[in-house]
Amino acid sequence: MSNLDIAGHSLAAGKTIKDHIHVRGTEIHIPHVVLCGKKPGKTVVITAGIHNAEYIGIQAAIELSQEIEPDDISGNIVIIPLVNRSGFENRTMSYVYEDGKNLNRVFPGNEDGTVAEKLAKVVFDEFIIHADAYIDLHCGDGFETLEPYIYYVGEAPCKTVAKEMTDCVDTKYRVRSRCISSGAYNEASMRGIPSVLIERGQLSLIKEEEVKADKRDVVNILRYLGVLEGQHDIYPKIDILEYSNDAPATGCWYPKMKVGDSFREGDIFGEIRDYFGKVIHTAVATEDGVLIHQCSSLSIIKDGPMVTYGVATLPQ
Numbered sequence: 235m236s237n238l239d240i241a242g243h244s245l246a247a248g249k250t251i252k253d254h255i256h257v258r259g260t261e262i263h264i265p266h267v268v269l270c271g272k273k274p275g276k277t278v279v280i281t282a283g284i285h286n287a288e289y290i291g292i293q294a295a296i297e298l299s300q301e302i303e304p305d306d307i308s309g310n311i312v313i314i315p316l317v318n319r320s321g322f323e324n325r326t327m328s329y330v331y332e333d334g335k336n337l338n339r340v341f342p343g344n345e346d347g348t349v350a351e352k353l354a355k356v357v358f359d360e361f362i363i364h365a366d367a368y369i370d371l372h373c374g375d376g377f378e379t380l381e382p383y384i385y386y387v388g389e390a391p392c393k394t395v396a397k398e399m400t401d402c403v404d405t406k407y408r409v410r411s412r413c414i415s416s417g418a419y420n421e422a423s424m425r426g427i428p429s430v431l432i433e434r435g436q437l438s439l440i441k442e443e444e445v446k447a448d449k450r451d452v453v454n455i456l457r458y459l460g461v462l463e464g465q466h467d468i469y470p471k472i473d474i475l476e477y478s479n480d481a482p483a484t485g486c487w488y489p490k491m492k493v494g495d496s497f498r499e500g501d502i503f504g505e506i507r508d509y510f511g512k513v514i515h516t517a518v519a520t521e522d523g524v525l526i527h528q529c530s531s532l533s534i535i536k537d538g539p540m541v542t543y544g545v546a547t548l549p550q
């Protein structure tokens with residue numbers, strides 16, 4: 235792309251921009267880094283912290299913004315290391331502080347809406363919509379354990395390129411998502427922008443090896459896209475469809491499995507007990523699968539996340 239404007243910045247070869255964009259009608263200023271390569275090429279947008287307690291992606295994005303040199307770029311790399319800034323600064327468990335909304339359920343946003351909707355609108359219109367490819371970094375939430383995996387949207391017009399982007403990511407599992415709206419990468423995908431979402435890390439912990447793995451994956455995708463030089467690696471995948479069982483009751487949660495475990499129909503995921511220790515729900519698998527993320531806090535909340543699992547599919 236040429237003569238491209240990102241968040242009010244006109245892009246010029248070799249330029250590095252570190253700035254904030256104000257979300258009108260809120261107190262939020264979104265940090266972003268724009269790295270303009272010296273050679274022409276694709277514009278890739280990378281976001282982290284749409285869920286603000288998912289720290290591995292946030293740290294990986296900060297480090298990538300420091301480590302990638304414009305001299306090495308063909309095209310432009312735009313990094314938003316922390317989208318849900320007010321959630322981060324008030325340490326919410328991944329909800330937007332001002333309205334309690336899950337930011338990744340309100341894209342492409344609404345400038346006349348709540349704070350989360352206004353924030354999504356700015357991120358989508360000022361950054362994501364200009365991308366030739368989009369990478370969104372996620373992680374298990376503060377209460378979740380997670381087996382690393384990668385998403386792409388199976389019905390998107392750009393699914394072939396998106397799937398090739400997922401091949402560059404070093405995870406065992408790949409989810410062909412059926413969700414075509416409300417999430418940032420889902421909305422981008424349906425507008426023809428090849429988009430993937432990486433899940434790695436858990437429990438709000440920062441582990442250097444996971445940050446490094448996220449960075450390796452992003453660099454590998456950028457090589458595949460021709461934005462960075464070098465051969466890209468390909469990692470074999472097990473393709474899965476994703477299913478979630480939300481908690482039917484609030485109480486104390488006692489998981490019986492670990493993420494990454496394979497299970498059979500009839501196996502027990504765990505129990506919810508009341509505050510006297512009495513079992514009020516036994517979560518039982520209704521089909522064979524692999525556990526990819528689960529609630530791992532004692533507290534579990536009715537209609538909130540309990541277990542999410544994958545069922546293997548034939549490659550598409």
Ligand SMILES: [Zn+2]
Nearest residue numbers: 285288372373
């Ligand atoms: Zn997330």
